[in-house]
Amino acid sequence: MPGQSEQLITKSCTPCRGGIPPLTPDEAEAHRSQTPEWVLLDESHRIERKFDFASFADAFEFVQRVAELAESEGHHPDITFGWGYATVSLQTHKIEGLHENDFILAAKIDRAATAEH
Template sequence: MSSAEVETFRTKVPEWTVADSSSRIERTFRFRNFAEAFAFVQKVAELAESEGHHPDVSFGWGYVTVSLQTKKIKGLHENDFIIAAKLDEITKSG
């Protein structure tokens, strides 16, 4: 994906940042406590399994950072942005 294509897709998920020379997107989600963060990690895992697309995830007290990249191509694909939008939707719906 070119940098211009990445930026076009990123406008649909504006809270995500582009990293590593446009080869990855990342977002840190904030929560009130560890339990809420962990519950979100479980939702991320469920989505990843159902989509067959597995992000890198780190979490701790009150935060979850999700990093998306299509590892097979070592860069970004439209699917990364679709997963990002679905994760954004999960946080909006509770």
């Protein structure tokens, strides 16, 4: 729902120190419900979403927007892309699982996907 993801969009990613536990599967699912297009993978240790585009150039432009957003948030996804698609995968490597930061960035990436080019 847009209202729920808006709560995540208003937040900023915070530096994640190691030594904190990753989100439990239930916590991850509660956060994922705010970003429903994202899929929980690897036993709730990663989220991923595939975005479709009309061309390679459109996919590349999206990847550039995501890269700028990731730099500004200090939280960096894994991205693969090709003709007409981009797949974004998020996890917090320091804790080997998911953190609220992953869902904050996911919500912001969703917004970037719908932004005017």
